[in-house]
Amino acid sequence: MEMIKLTIDNKIVEVEKGTTVLKAARKVGIDIPTLCYFELGDMKIENKPGGCRVCVVEIEGRKNLAPACATEAMEGMVVDTHNIRVLNARRTVVELMISDHPYDCLICSKSGNCELQTMAQKFGIREIPYQGEKSTYRVDTSPSIIRDVDKCIMCRRCEMMCNDVQTVGALSAVNRGFTAVVAPAFEMNLEKSPCTYCGQCVSVCPTGALTEVDHTRNIISALADKTKTVIVQTAPAVRAALGEEFGMEYGTLVTGKMAAALRRLGFKYVFDTDFAADLTIMEEGTELLGRLGKHLAGDKDVKLPILTSCCPGWVNFFEHNFSDMLDIPSTAKSPQQMFGAIAKTYFADKIGVNRKDMVVVSIMPCLAKKYECQRDEFKVDGNPDVDFSLSTRELAHFIKQANIDFLNLPDEDFDHPMGESTGAGVIFGNTGGVIEAACRTAYEIHTGKKLEKVEFNQLRGMDGIRSATIDFNGLPLNIGIAHGLGNARKLLEDVRDGKSNFHAIEIMACPGGCIGGGGQPYHHGDSSILKKRAAAIYQEDAGKPIRKSHENPDIIKLYEEFLGTPCGEKSHHLLHTHYFDKSNEVFIQE
């Protein structure tokens, strides 16, 4: 690789040709503030429209200031990152942004995590010299996401995520000049757009323009209602990230403290979605083997590959974009919904509570789950299986609100019976985890042999699209994995074109899987955080005494006492679902 030398703030820096000035500066510890720039290096995600102009620097011999994020470092370049000219421009740019931004920091849900706020603090901005017209847009509330576009600074990160990474195409820059803003077509409600609620726009938004719908208050009311039995389930990825909100090291597992905190918040039963994940494996694994067997036997009506269906963002995506292939995904419900269905039947019976008096809350790393639990097919007589879904971030706020000293909580266990889980359930939180968990079970059931090594390392990693062939005792099983909907689209288009030879594909809407979900603590573009969370998940798996779903004793008991056999009649009724053609669901303005 060709190396070049340049001078930044009198320091000589040697970098590879093609490196930007920003990265060259960071290499020698010179911090250049950025706002629109966004990078998730390991996912090959980069946003550098060069639009905010906060990162401008002076380059000798150039007439104008140059954006460090988009300027390639050149041999012999002399860069000054903080002289008066640069600082004045930077400050003025931030002042201008704030001049078209509401001053409601005190009550903004992004307060403390807002990058514009940080910038204003950093520059010590105490007054705005340029006053004038402010943008006013109506606030758009969807089941999962709130758009408060007055706070949009046109960094275009959400647009990049929605289009380039996720290929959802719900958002685009619209209008121009002062009125330019990012919005769905016809500035209609997100709910009417092809939005999948994956929440990646929210997780990259530097300000409070895109945030989640907060359900904390509904839960407080439920908890205060003496007639209600409020139970909670927590998804695998939550435990690997919640600690971040309390200043803990990235990748710290807080499973025990989380259970303790939930109990102190007043939840009657603290359960684990991992239990439902194990249940999912039982159903989905059985379905896989069934379809595989029929397919191999030459039944042309049975299609392969089978697609995982536990990610609601992904379900929304294929309902919108691949409505011609609705028979391909597994019919198994997601763990959240399986949990709800079992909680409000099996468990409710067990403790003698009417389903109407039971409130099921889920803690999810995800925003699409908020929408999923409100879908009509997951309700019985209007009563949803899962009543409310909170994001990891909302839970952290809730804990802080309740004055719970999270750091000093003791570790506690989940309740039984729906708190028992295996390592297979935990790894659902990582990309590749669901399919790995399925392989652990399917292998043993299909071959009748015991797995010597439960880790399938060939299924792990952060590449957007991965594939592996697993030897099922002579049967080579081709497995595909995609995370990020853009990658999913590529795999699915191959399937549609008949170019795919996969037997099973795991898809997660969010880059990294659930650990990078739209409801997780903000990572501000630091992809090392995602890696640490992933490592924590695998660490929890490794530490579990039982690591295969079909060995979970409470799952075995559930089938014995209640469900019968996987994919049996009762399962079919409670644990499986069907999909809708949403390609028709396009809103036309009057």
Add this chain to the structure above:
Amino acid sequence: MTKVKSLADLRKMKEGLESKLNLREKSNNPESLVQIRVAMATCGIASGAKTVMEYMIDELEKRNIEAVVTQTGCMGYCYAEPTIEVTLPNQDAVVFGYVNEKKANEIIEKYIKNNELVDGIIPVNYETIKK
């Protein structure tokens, strides 16, 4: 329409087309050319000015003389119609009266080609013509 196949073709084509624009080309720079004005008011036309003009245009071209032939109004010498005014480069204009094709031929051959004066010059006050 046939395609132009080479630069040589293009140039040949151009030669053929040039004449169509000659009229405009020349009149853009009349000072350097022979200028001939034919009086074409009612009296002139009645006495055959039009024929003379056509003759001049055709003959000058045949004889490869770069000239601009224009028409003008009555020059005031109605008694001597058809009249033409010839201006050679850098010379004063000369007006000839009673011009017919024969006379025109003489004017071209003698005056225009060799700057020899011929019969029939009308002594004039040029101011009146210039207007």
Add this chain to the structure above:
Amino acid sequence: MVNLKLSEDKINQIKEICKSFNNEKGELINVLHKTQTMYGYLPAEVQEVIARELNVSTAHVYGVVTFYSFFTMIPKGEFPISICMGTACYVRGAEKVLDEFKRELKIAVGETSKDGKFSLSCLRCVGACGLAPVVLVGEKVYGRVSPDGVKDIIAEYKQ
């Protein structure tokens, strides 16, 4: 297909337009031009169809439509009136002419009169600076328009 409030005929016409540009994404602007020439404006339904045909998101089409001032989602009046706001026209009093039109028609720029007869818009230089200030009604050009002349121009089309 989408449930559109468009006749089958219209949808087919739009499809034909897209097809004439090989359903190429890159031809979006040409497609929009041609469609707008046909319908006079680009309502949401039409944009939906175009998005589908060119295989781009509707948000993208809308983003493009709202970027270019030539495209409109509001039907123009029977006689669209445009006032040139080029510099030459401006210094020769185009603003006053515009004000007079606003007053006479009781509409703002970008609006269409209630009877659907007139709509008012501003144009960038039409290049007839010699005639400044310039007003266009449809394709007809009125040069050296004074505020006093505004009534007469409107009257021409009032019947």
Add this chain to the structure above:
Amino acid sequence: MAKFKMHLLVCGGTGCHASLSQTIGDNLKEILVEKGLDHEVQVIMTGCFGFCEKGPIVKVMPDNTFYTEVKPADAREIIEEHIIKGRKVNRLLYQDPENKEHVSDSKHMGFYKKQIRIALRNCGFIDPENIDEYIARDGYEALGKVLTEMDAQQTIDIIKKSGLRGRGGGGFPTGLKWEITSKSQADQKYVVCNADEGDPGAFMDRSILEGDPHSVIEAMAICGYSIGGTKGLVYIRAEYPLAITRLKIAIAQAREYGLLGTDILGSGFDFDIELRYGAGAFVCGEETALIHSMEGMRGEPTFKPPFPSVSGYLGKPTNVNNVETFASIPVIINKGADWFSSIGSEKSKGTKVFALAGKINNVGLIEVPMGITLREIIYEIGGGIKDGKKFKAVQTGGPSGGCLTEHHLDTPIDYDNLIAAGSMMGSGGMIVMDEDDCMVSVAKFYLDFTVEESCGKCTPCRIGNKRLYEILETITQGKGTMEDLQKLKNLSYVIKDASLCGLGQTSPNPVLSTLDNFWDEYVEHVTVKKCRSSQCKALMQYIIEAEQCVGCTACARNCPVNAISGERKLAHYINQDICIKCGACMEKCKFNAISIK
């Protein structure tokens, strides 16, 4: 073929077209048929003559008579008097504004005297819809020469040596641009002609495309050969229907003759041209924005480098030049680099086309050698300021440029001098302003344009220009302070320094140059709340002169807001706090007692 003895050239440029020149042409033809002269006299619709102020123009060849402000009804008189009887129609001749004499030959008009027509060489001379006429004027000779006698580098060298610089505004050396593109390696390269002329008040590109479309086509093919590209795209404003039609005809004719297509002139070189339409976005004049627009996207610029010469349309090396630049190319090839560089100033060679407009007698399109002074343009070509008013400023470069004043009248005009004077060449709009123009309002006018046309991608341009506009608005409302003037300056500098593209980087120029040159006027607006040109309505005061007022009460009765008080038969008084400055009182006063202060 009929041999015509006379040609009637009728201007078909947009300005004249708007004044019914087509009807004039039709009438002329009809009457010629009626008189049986249609085989002797030919009527030709041409491109713009440039003298738009006096349009429509009809030129009679060969006697070089230049008729101005012709109306369709004048056709009969022109034919019956001039063509048949040989008497010029005096009333249609141009009248010299000074000695009031009728001038029939355009060469003797001040408007044309100082002009050198290179880019406009064929405009108003040939029929733009007839390729034969273009060929007769050495058309496609340059392409032929290049294809058969020269290699790419030799061609580039001629352009480099000629010193031709981009006529679209920036003034980047054209030959160098070609060279960079030619050196970029790729399987396909593109030649793009930027015809998205968007400066309000500039229309030179349109006139060239309307008057001489083949010159652009020929030049694009030459460029393609030089850079190694076989595809050309013209990005043209949809608002230019006439130019689009003519260009389409020209492309079809060139294809028919094999001057576009495969194996052009037997050289083995292929080249063809497609049209792409702009849709009303000024920023698309910026080359990266233009390219995105051609790709069917929002016309937002991207940061350079990479330059289009390296990565442009569809990611391929793309050479973007504007219309006027291209139109100059064939002549340079034919007449040589030395000939071209002998015209103009030291660093700016050749000629520049300007659209002269505003408060000037001769509005029109002019082509002058670089290095000519403003004085020559305004007073000799432009015939001075309209209505004998006092010259105040001339704005060049449109929304990216600035205002030049009396002090600059004798500055030779070229790229570098204009930038040094705080303006820029831009595409060539030149708007003359007189004492009645308020410079704060002029700056506001341009900022209004920029705010309207900003793409919104970068903060300084999106919000900064809006704030600049608002401050200017405050000042013209009479609510400005000295501090506002300081804010204007700081904000302008930051917008210039930190904006993403050329549009933003130059958008504060109208503010900065008026602040520099008309500081007093700004100060007057904010301190004594006075607009010396009486343009700022809020700063105007209607005053009743007590001596003249007879107390008829007409004003008070007509005031819509009851701002006027006074006893009958006694002098009246206007309460300035209530007055909305509608002017109704002044209109009604029969005694001229009311004036604007």
